[in-house]
Amino acid sequence: MIAVAAGTNRIDPYLIPALDGVAYGLLVFVAASGLVVCFGVANILNLAHGLLYAIGGYTAAALLDGGWASLALALAVGVLAAAAAGVLLAGLLTPVATGNHLSQALLTFGVALAGGSLLVAGFGPDNPQVQVPSALEGSVMIAGHRYAAYRLVFIVVAAVLAAALYLVVRRTRAGMLVRAAVDDPEMVACLGVSPARIRAGVLAAAGALAGAAGVLGAPIIGPGTGTADTVLLLSLVVVVLGGLGSMAGTLLAALAIGEIQTLGVALLPSAAPFLLFAAMAAVLAVRARGLAGRWRTA
Amino acid sequence: MRGEVIRRVRGGIAALVLVGLVVAPWVVDDYTTSILARTLALALVGVSVALLTGVAGMPTLGQTAPYAAGAYACAVVGSRVSDVGVVQLVVAAAAGALLAALTVPLVVHARGVIVLMITLAIGELVVIVLGRWRSVTGGTDGLAGIPAVRPFWGLPALADDQARYLYALAVVATLVGAVLVLLRTRAGLVLRAGRDDETRLRASGHRVALHLSGAHIAAGAIAGAAGSLLVVAQQYISPADFGFDTSALLLLGVVIGGTASVGGALVGAALVIAVRDWLFGVLPGHAPLVLGALFVATVYLLPTGVNRARGRLRPPGVPALQANPPAAPDQATVAELRR
Amino acid sequence: MTGLLEAQDVSVRYGSLAALDGVDLRIHDGQRHALIGPNGAGKTTLLNVIGGSTRPHRGTVRFDGRDVGRLGPAARARRGINRIHQRPAVFPTLTATENVVVAALPRVVGRRRWWPGGRRRAAQRLAGPLLDQMGLTAVAAVPAGHLAHGQRRQLEIAMALAGRPRLLLLDEPAAGLSAIEVGRLVELLQALPRAVAVLLVEHRLDLVYALSDTVTVLRDGQTLAAGTPDEIRTSPLVRQAYADGVA
Numbered sequence A: 001m002i003a004v005a006a007g008t009n010r011i012d013p014y015l016i017p018a019l020d021g022v023a024y025g026l027l028v029f030v031a032a033s034g035l036v037v038c039f040g041v042a043n044i045l046n047l048a049h050g051l052l053y054a055i056g057g058y059t060a061a062a063l064l065d066g067g068w069a070s071l072a073l074a075l076a077v078g079v080l081a082a083a084a085a086g087v088l089l090a091g092l093l094t095p096v097a098t099g100n101h102l103s104q105a106l107l108t109f110g111v112a113l114a115g116g117s118l119l120v121a122g123f124g125p126d127n128p129q130v131q132v133p134s135a136l137e138g139s140v141m142i143a144g145h146r147y148a149a150y151r152l153v154f155i156v157v158a159a160v161l162a163a164a165l166y167l168v169v170r171r172t173r174a175g176m177l178v179r180a181a182v183d184d185p186e187m188v189a190c191l192g193v194s195p196a197r198i199r200a201g202v203l204a205a206a207g208a209l210a211g212a213a214g215v216l217g218a219p220i221i222g223p224g225t226g227t228a229d230t231v232l233l234l235s236l237v238v239v240v241l242g243g244l245g246s247m248a249g250t251l252l253a254a255l256a257i258g259e260i261q262t263l264g265v266a267l268l269p270s271a272a273p274f275l276l277f278a279a280m281a282a283v284l285a286v287r288a289r290g291l292a293g294r295w296r297t298a
Numbered sequence B: 001m002r003g004e005v006i007r008r009v010r011g012g013i014a015a016l017v018l019v020g021l022v023v024a025p026w027v028v029d030d031y032t033t034s035i036l037a038r039t040l041a042l043a044l045v046g047v048s049v050a051l052l053t054g055v056a057g058m059p060t061l062g063q064t065a066p067y068a069a070g071a072y073a074c075a076v077v078g079s080r081v082s083d084v085g086v087v088q089l090v091v092a093a094a095a096g097a098l099l100a101a102l103t104v105p106l107v108v109h110a111r112g113v114i115v116l117m118i119t120l121a122i123g124e125l126v127v128i129v130l131g132r133w134r135s136v137t138g139g140t141d142g143l144a145g146i147p148a149v150r151p152f153w154g155l156p157a158l159a160d161d162q163a164r165y166l167y168a169l170a171v172v173a174t175l176v177g178a179v180l181v182l183l184r185t186r187a188g189l190v191l192r193a194g195r196d197d198e199t200r201l202r203a204s205g206h207r208v209a210l211h212l213s214g215a216h217i218a219a220g221a222i223a224g225a226a227g228s229l230l231v232v233a234q235q236y237i238s239p240a241d242f243g244f245d246t247s248a249l250l251l252l253g254v255v256i257g258g259t260a261s262v263g264g265a266l267v268g269a270a271l272v273i274a275v276r277d278w279l280f281g282v283l284p285g286h287a288p289l290v291l292g293a294l295f296v297a298t299v300y301l302l303p304t305g306v307n308r309a310r311g312r313l314r315p316p317g318v319p320a321l322q323a324n325p326p327a328a329p330d331q332a333t334v335a336e337l338r339r
Numbered sequence C: 001m002t003g004l005l006e007a008q009d010v011s012v013r014y015g016s017l018a019a020l021d022g023v024d025l026r027i028h029d030g031q032r033h034a035l036i037g038p039n040g041a042g043k044t045t046l047l048n049v050i051g052g053s054t055r056p057h058r059g060t061v062r063f064d065g066r067d068v069g070r071l072g073p074a075a076r077a078r079r080g081i082n083r084i085h086q087r088p089a090v091f092p093t094l095t096a097t098e099n100v101v102v103a104a105l106p107r108v109v110g111r112r113r114w115w116p117g118g119r120r121r122a123a124q125r126l127a128g129p130l131l132d133q134m135g136l137t138a139v140a141a142v143p144a145g146h147l148a149h150g151q152r153r154q155l156e157i158a159m160a161l162a163g164r165p166r167l168l169l170l171d172e173p174a175a176g177l178s179a180i181e182v183g184r185l186v187e188l189l190q191a192l193p194r195a196v197a198v199l200l201v202e203h204r205l206d207l208v209y210a211l212s213d214t215v216t217v218l219r220d221g222q223t224l225a226a227g228t229p230d231e232i233r234t235s236p237l238v239r240q241a242y243a244d245g246v247a
Helices: A002-042 A047-064 A070-095 A101-123 A150-169 A173-183 A185-190 A195-216 A227-241 A248-267 A271-295 B002-029 B030-055 B065-079 B084-108 B111-134 B162-186 B187-197 B198-203 B208-234 B244-257 B260-284 B287-300 B327-336 C043-051 C073-079 C096-107 C118-133 C149-162 C177-188 C205-211 C229-234 C238-245
Strands: A141-142 A145-147 C007-013 C018-025 C032-036 C058-065 C081-082 C165-172 C195-199 C216-219 C223-226
Touching: A002 A047, A002 A145, A002 A227, A002 A248, A002 C058, A002 C118, A002 C223, A047 A070, A047 A227, A070 A101, A070 A195, A070 B244, A101 A227, A101 B111, A101 B244, A101 B287, A101 C118, A141 A150, A145 A150, A150 A173, A150 A185, A150 C149, A150 C205, A185 B260, A195 B162, A227 A271, A227 B111, A248 A271, A248 C058, A248 C205, A271 B084, A271 B111, B002 B030, B002 B162, B002 C007, B030 B065, B030 B162, B030 B187, B030 B208, B030 B244, B030 B260, B030 C177, B065 B084, B065 B111, B065 B208, B065 B244, B065 C096, B111 B244, B162 B187, B162 B260, B187 B198, B187 B208, B187 C096, B198 B208, B198 B244, B208 C149, B244 B260, B244 C032, B260 B287, C007 C043, C018 C058, C018 C223, C032 C043, C032 C205, C032 C223, C043 C081, C043 C165, C043 C195, C073 C081, C073 C096, C081 C149, C081 C229, C096 C118, C096 C149, C177 C205, C205 C229, C216 C229, C223 C229, C223 C238
Parallel strands: C032 C195, C032 C216, C081 C165, C165 C195
Antiparallel strands: A141 A145, C007 C018, C007 C058, C216 C223
C-alpha cells in the first residue's frame, strides 16, 4: 500500500502537464493533417497553413458568447471561412506551374503575410479573449487535481475527430484516392481530373481541417499575431517527424510534440529548449534509412 | 562573341556597383550606412541560399539557422573572448558550418518540397532554442552591448558606422570572390552536373551525397560568417533577426536574382531586404500586407513562373526533358542569368 | 580462369512476375558479349542488376573477384563498370568538354591530384583526345543540351570511356540513330581499346554479329542459349524463339 501511494505521489505533479500534452498534441494533429494532405496530394508546401488556423481562431473569438449555439455557429463559420480561404489560395496558385515548388512556396508565404495583416487590421493587434461555453467554464476533479473542463472535453472531441479522419482516409473512396496520391503523385495525373481542381479540393479540405482546429483549439492555442507562425511550425515539425504522409505517424508525432511541450518542460526545465530539436534529430536519425527511400520518390 | 560582350557588360556593371558601394558611406547618412551594412550581411546569406538552391539544387528555407548560429557565436566570443574581427569571423563560420554539418543527415537525402519543409523546420527550431536558452542567448531580449570589433590584432576598434560598413563590405567582397573561385573548380562543376542530372552523376561514379553534404556545410559556413557581420553592423541581435520571414525574403531575392547566379543573389537579396525596410518605414501598419502582395506579384512576374523545375527539383527517375533549348549556343549565358 | 564479371543465379521479381529467373552470366577481360532476346526477356533488367541500379532478389554479382552485390551504381562505376543508357544521358547545361571532365574525375589519378586544380587539369587532358576520338572536337564548347541526338550518344561513349571502364554496359546504343550514325557508332565501338569488356543489349542482329564474340539469348527471364554468333545464328531453337517473340 505504501509503495503504491509513493508511486502515485511521484506521478502526481506530472498528471496535469501530461493531460495538457494530450490536448495540445491532438490539436496539432488536426491542424497538421491538413498540411499532410496538402503536401502529400498536391505536392505544395503551404506556408499559409497557419493563417487558415488563425482564421478559425479569430472566428471563435468573435462569435463565441458562452452558449452552445454560438459554438456550433463558430465551428460552421470558421470551417467554411478557412475552406474558402483555401480555395482562394488554390485560385491564386493556378497560374503558377505545377512542380515549381519555389514559386508556390513563395506565393503562399505572400498570402500568409498579407492575410495575417488583414486579420490584425480586422480584429485588432491584441490577442482577443476566447469565451468557452459557460457549461464548460469550470473545472473537474481528476485524481485529486482540478482540470479545466473544456480541455477534457476537447480531448474527447479531438480524439473523435482524429478517429473520424482515420476512418475517412482508411475506409472511403476519397480517402483511398488520397492515400494513392500520397504514395504515387503521378497517379493523380492518370485519374483524368484536372490538377487545378484537385488543388482546389485539397486546399479546401486542408482549410476545413485547419479551421476546425482553429475554432475548437482557440482556448488552447488562441488567436493572436504569432498564432499562424506557431501553428505552421508545429505542424511542419509534426509532419516531418511523422514520416511525411502517414496518418498514424503524424498522430504519434503530434502526441509526442504535445508531451514534449508540456510534460517535457515540467520534467526537464533546463533541457526544454533542446527537446523539440533533439526529438526531431533522434527520430530522423533512427528512421533515416527507411525515410530516405520515401523522400527520394516523393 | 555575344557571350563576350555580355561578360564585359556584366563585369563593367559589377565594377560600377562595387565603386558605388565603397563611396556610399560618404554620400548617405549614418543611419542609412548602418542599414546598408546589415543589408550586406543578409545579401551574403542570400549567396549561401543561391549556392544551395540554384547551384546544388537543394531549395532551402533554413539558412537563417547557420546565420543565427554564427551571429550568436560571434556575439558570445565578442563579449567574452576576443574583439578581433578575424577571430570572430572564423568562429562564426565554424559555428555555421557545425550546425550545417549536424543537419546534413536530415536534408541530404531529401529533395524538392521536402527539403523546403525540413530546412524550414530546422530554422524555426533554432529560433525557438534562441528564445529559450536564456543563459547564453539572452532569450527573446537578445544580446546587446557587444564591444566594437577591431578587424585585426593591433588595429583600432571600428568606432563609427562608416568603418563598420567598410569592414562588412570588405568581408563580403572577399567571401563572394572565394565563392566565385570555388564554383570554377571541379567542386562547382560537379555540383552543376548534379543539378542537371543526379542519376547520371552517380552513374559516373561520383559520391553525390558527399558532394551535397560539402555544399551544405560550405553554405553553412558562409551564412555563419554573415552572422558575424550582422553583429558588427547592429551590435545587437535577437531571435527576431532570424525569423522565417527572413528566410522567405532571402529565397525570393535569390529567385529574382536567377537562383544559380551569385551576383544575382546578392542584388536580389539586397533589393528585397531594402524594399522591406523601406515599406516598414513608410507604412508602419500595413507593411506586411503590401509586402505579401508584392510576393504574389513577383511570383507572377518572374520568368521562372513557367515550369523550369529541373534537376533535383524534379522527382528522380523522370528523364530530363530537352525542352526547346535556346537557338544559338552562345545565348546560354543569358539563360544562365535568368535561371 | 575466373571471369571479370560473374553473375550467378540472378533472379528479379516484380510482384508475381519473374523478370529474371536464375540467370548465369560470365564475361572475362576484353570479351565482347551480346544479350539478345524478345521484348520482356529481361535483358535490360540484367544490365540494371550488373550496373547496380536494380537489386536482385536472389543471386550474386562478382566483379574482378569481389562481391559487388551490395554496392550502388556509383561505387560500381568507380570499380570500372560504366554504362551507356538507352536514352543518351548527358548533363545538358555543361559543355561537351565539361561533361567528359565530370565523368573522368572519380577515376583520375594524377601525380598532382592533391594539388588545387590538379585533378581537374588531369581530367581535362583526358577529355581532349576522347572528344577527338568521338569526332566531337568542333562542338567541345557547346552545352550538351544543344547537341544532336547522335552527338549526345557519342558524347556519352566518351564519358563512359573517361571513367576508364573495364566493363562497358551498352543498352541499345543504336536506338534513335540514323543509318549513317549507326555506321559511325559501329566503327567507334569496334575501335574500343581491346582491354575493355563489353556487354551489349541490342535488338538489331546485324550489330550484334558485327560487335560481339559471344552471345547469350534470354527468353522469359531465363537463358535460352549461349554461344558464338555463328552458333546462335544457325540454332533453330533461337530462330523459333525470336519468331514467337516478335509475332
